[in-house]
Amino acid sequence: MSATIGPLALRGLARRGAVRATSVARRVPRLVQRAVHPPLKAVVIGCGAIAPTHINGYRDSGVVEVVAVSDARVSPLADALDRWPGIKAYRSYRQMLADMHPDLVSVCIWPDDHAEAVVAAAEAGARGILCEKPLALQLDDIERMLAACRPRGIKLAGGHQYRFHPCFVAAARAIQAGEIGTVQRVRGHVVGALADNGPHLVDAARMLIGDPVPVSAECRCTRGRGGVYQGLPVEDSAAGKITFSGGVEFWFRTGDLAPAFFGLTVDGDQGAIEVTPTHWTLNGEVQREGQDVPEAHYRARQFHQFADWVCGHQLRYASNTDQAVQAVEMILALYESARTGEPVAFPVENRGDVIRQLYSDAPRRDAPRQGVPRRDAFIQPALSVGEASSQAARLAVDGGERAAIRWFSSDPCVGLPELARLTRVIASKNISRTYGYQVEALEAEFARAYGSLGAVASTSGTAAIHVALGAINPEPLDEIITTPITDLGTIIPILACHCIPVYADVDPTTGNMTAETIAARITPRTRAVILVHLFGRPAEMDPIVELLRQHDIALIEDCSQAHMAEYHGRKVGTFGDLGCFSLQQSKQITCGDGGVTIVNRDDLLRRAALFADKGWSRDLGREHLFLGMNYRMTELQAAVARSQLRRMxxxxxxxxxxxxxxxxxxxxxxxxxxxxxxxxxxxxxxxxxxxxxxxxxxxxxxxxxxxxxxxxxxxxxxxxxxxxxxxxxxxxxxxxxxxxxxxxxxxxxxxxxxxxxxxxxxxxxxxxxxxxxxxxxxxxxxxxxxxxxxxRGFQPWVLDLGALRPAAVAAEPEATARSTDAGSADVG
CATH class of the missing domain: 3.90.1150.10 (Aspartate Aminotransferase, domain 1)
Structure with missing residues (x-):
């Protein structure tokens, strides 16, 4: 018989073909662009909280490829390798710069170490460097950075994202358009320290009113808690003002004095504009322009514009060198005013460590000892002759390939056999065990697989243990010995029986309880031991069984993690009075959630079965013989579990x-x-x-x-x-x-x-x-x-973050210029 295609099918095929063609057409320009203009290569120094913003911002820009990240700590490097497959990771940013030869470098480490990193990036041949705020916290460091970048034609920018934020951009545009008349003053607040969030506050305030030149600064700081942030002494709060050319004053509050996270108000002679990271208002009315723009969108624009500026595709960049340097100088002027108790005029004369001069009782970082190399100066040693041809010889944290590229799945092994049994149950319309046969069949098959007298299916591994305890019927306040290294599901049934959990120590090499550790916890009130075969390794059963037999104590084996494990040729779960198994998804076999209790004593078999069914003796009619639980497994669970048992x-x-x-x-x-x-x-x-x-x-x-x-x-x-x-x-x-x-x-x-x-x-x-x-x-x-x-190859670095010594007295301004070899305790 020949097949024919109707007109509707033809139109459907045509539509699908058009969609595919459109998709290809959209990709072609991007592919051509990448072929003609390969993306810029970027690296990120420091894998702290802000690093993902840089990495994702570059990637979302469409014109930059992030090829590597660095951090002195291994943990964030491991996270980065998991999050961004294909990226390289380095403990040493100098090694990264030497290996990668990047076009763009983002510096996302602690402020004290910005200058070292920027100079290193410049010397490595970067074309553009985007340094997180503050650019530095000493004017001498700023000079070093500029001296490294300007002669080489390197574009240096600051990480002031509010210059790209839609609400701030829209508010600045409205102010420049005269919506509030002539600006009279600016008010602002931000949580945190001046050295941390302060650069955002002063830069955004200046940006809103057209970037006027600062004339003078006044500030008072309060430091009662002795706080330290990113290696810097920080105040509890600060308040003061900056006066700009034209006489406009910017009044601010930070830290404990801030009423909310971040906000600025610009007062004009004809109205006011208020702006925060979430909205902006004109004369009290919320404006729609700039609202509801995802951060990822304007961040991508920020990094795209940075790349275009570096490449010469645009002449200006909103957060260029001049703006970033001006933000630093404003912050330092405020700290200098707090130190001297006087207004400070611009330009600021103190070129040294103003903050530590102000907080003379605060810790200082030690300079590196003579002859001891800087951590960031670390360069990967040359590979041996046998290893030189393979990147696999390098550690992944030193720029090498990961050893384990593909990881195994933890998904359960389920498929057609499980589906077939489920289908039969659904078709039968008997989903409860009361009317079906799957649960009874599972119990019989499970008992047969273990050679036990019988089995009781239930709803979870926890329920399986409760069934076992219900079968032995302990008295309230009896003691049940178990292990301190187990899931709470082992302990819940003990408490549900109103008994007291008592914990026996474990073998330090296997994690299993032993006869000796159990014996140390036995008292006249001990009724049972719940023995966990941890991780699937059988405990040493012979001495434990002998010990408990001598004391007439019941043994319940928790085999939730130990399906079909064997001790001396005998399966675990069959040594004790009862054995309990979990069918939760992570276990060797599963039905999603479920449990099975195998019974090895004739006198416990009926009680265990009744306990899982509300103590209901169905052969006597509607009669409940004792308090039990409703732990009945469904036919659906049993159908899956039976197929899993066959796979086991x-x-x-x-x-x-x-x-x-x-x-x-x-x-x-x-x-x-x-x-x-x-x-x-x-x-x-x-x-x-x-x-x-x-x-x-x-x-x-x-x-x-x-x-x-x-x-x-x-x-x-x-x-x-x-x-x-x-x-x-x-x-x-x-x-x-x-x-x-x-x-x-x-x-x-x-x-x-x-x-x-x-x-x-x-x-x-x-x-x-x-x-x-x-x-x-x-x-x-x-x-x-x-x-x-x-x-064979990992050498841990000593991250000397605690190497801070108290300063006896604050150095004088002219004596505080830092050596270009100053040590770094930065971890990004």
Whole structure:
């Protein structure tokens, strides 16, 4: 039979073809432009809070490509590599400048270090440098910057974004058009210090009224809290005025005196304009011009105009060198007035460190010791002969390629088998377990897979543990021993049974409880132990089982992370009276959320099943035998879980193969401590935990973690932020209303972290990689390569941010000129 295409289909094809053609047509000019005029290369020095604005502003401009970023700290470099794939990262901006030969450089570091960075960028051949405000905070530093840039024809600009902000631009246009008549005065406020947000305030005020020349400045500063910001002593508040040519005065308040974040009011003889970062008003009426423009739009315009100015495509730039320098001089004049107690005339004569002269009791930065190189002067050492041909030999934080480019997905392995079973359930219209058969089938299959007497399906791993506790039926205020390193889902059922959680320490190498740590917590009130097989590694079961048998204490195994893990050829979950499993999405198998409790004692099987169904004995009619929960799993969950159970052998084989490949590789790297081998056991690898020997590597785990993140390894420095008993719910006993029950019903003594040295050692001495069914040998190889790179090549820098010494007395103005070799404690 031949197929025919009707007229409607033809018109649809034509429309789709036109859309594709239009899309291609739109791309062609951009592609041609990039071919004829390749984008300018930009680098960003400093990866602090403002750096993303620069990176995104350049990228959104359409004419600039950001090729690299630098920061002395590894953590923000790792974040940058994750956020902007393809970008290079450097701890040393000098190395970055030498490698990248950028056209444009953004300087986004602390003000004390601006001059060094600008001079370095100029000497590296940059065509344009955009330095965040304030350009500098010493006039001698300004002179150094200008001396480096002007003879080379380098365009130097300041980061004063309010000159591009639509509200401020519209307000300035209205003032220049005479909407409020002749300007009489300007009033303004901003939070923060003069040295920080002050440059924005004074520059925006001057810009609104046409950039008049400042004539004099007066200021008073209050510094009672001894604040330090970005290495600078800062005041609590400041107030004063700047007088401009023509007699217009700008009155301001900052810090504690500011009524809101940022605002300016320009008073004229025929009205007033008020402008803030969110709106502007003319004579009290909100104006629409400039409203609701996303920051990304005007920021892109700011960076696009900067690039055009550098390339000579436009003659003026709103925040050019002159404007940026004038903003600095106004701020320094205000500080000088506060220091002398007198008005200060322009130009300012004090060329030195005015701020630290004013705050003579404030800390100062030490100059570098003789012979000790500056951190920013660091240049990557030459590669060895065997490594010289490969960028892979360089660390990612020193301009090299990341070792782990592709990371495995943590998505569950679901597909047609799950969909087919779900479809059958939907078609049957029996979605509740009460009317269907999927849940009962799952319970039977799960019990058969583990060789247990039976299984009870429920709604979560937490519910599965509650079912187990409900089956053993503890008395209120009984003690249940468990681990301090677990999900709260292990503890919630204990409290739900009105029992007291008691915590046993763990083995510092495996994170599992041991017979010895459990024995130390047993009391006459101990009713059960909930034993967590952490990360899929089975605990040492024989001595634990023997201990609990001697004391007639029930054993509940929490196997939420340990599906099909084995100890001495026997599956975990079958050693105790009951075993509990989670089917939450991150686990080895999943149905989204769900749980299963396997029962290994005949006398507990019926009670466990009834507990999950409100204590309802359905064979007796509408009869509830005891207080239970409604934890019934749905047919939909069970349908997915049954298909997952069938997949489990292959999924676990993949997990084990990739994790064991990583362990084999790590054993070859000096100073790396892979997980201890299991003797006659089988791990199911929910998380891969490994350690280091700091004495061999000469670096800390914190250093290793950040460097590995930069190499593309997705890991956790610690598994939990704290011991489970340190969560707020336990610190403040927020359980049942305000009663604090059951803790307040006994002589409860809150646990202390220091009493758990095994827990602290395990948390502090390991790094944790969440593992996945989708992890493969190539991922293990890349992770091992990353670890080897860092172990063999990473040398942590000492960021001497605390190297501040008290100044005995303030230096005199003529003695405060800083050496061109002054040290930097900047981290961007």
């Amino acid at each position: 052998p292959k999924l676990l084989a993949r997990r084990r193969a990739s994790a064991e490949a990583l362990s084999t590789a790590l054993k070859q790297i000096d100073g790396i401590v892979p997980p201890p081998d299991l003797v006659d056991g089988n791990h199911s690898w929910w998380v891969y935990a490994f350690g280091i020997d700091p004495t061999v590597l000469g670096l800390s785990l914190d250093d290793m973690a950040e460097a590995l993140r930069a190499e593309g390894v997705r890991l956790m420095r610690r598994y939990l932020p704290c011991a489970v008993f340190e969560y707020e719910v336990f610190r403040h006993l927020r359980t049942y209303g305000s009663s604090g029950y059951p803790f307040t019903a006994v002589d409860y003594v809150a646990p202390k972290r220091e009493d758990y040295p095994g827990f602290m050692a395990f948390q502090d001495e390991h790094l944790f990689i969440p593992w996945s069914n989708r992890a493969e040998a190539e991922h293990a190889k890349a992770i091992a390569h990353a670890i080897a790179k860092v172990a």
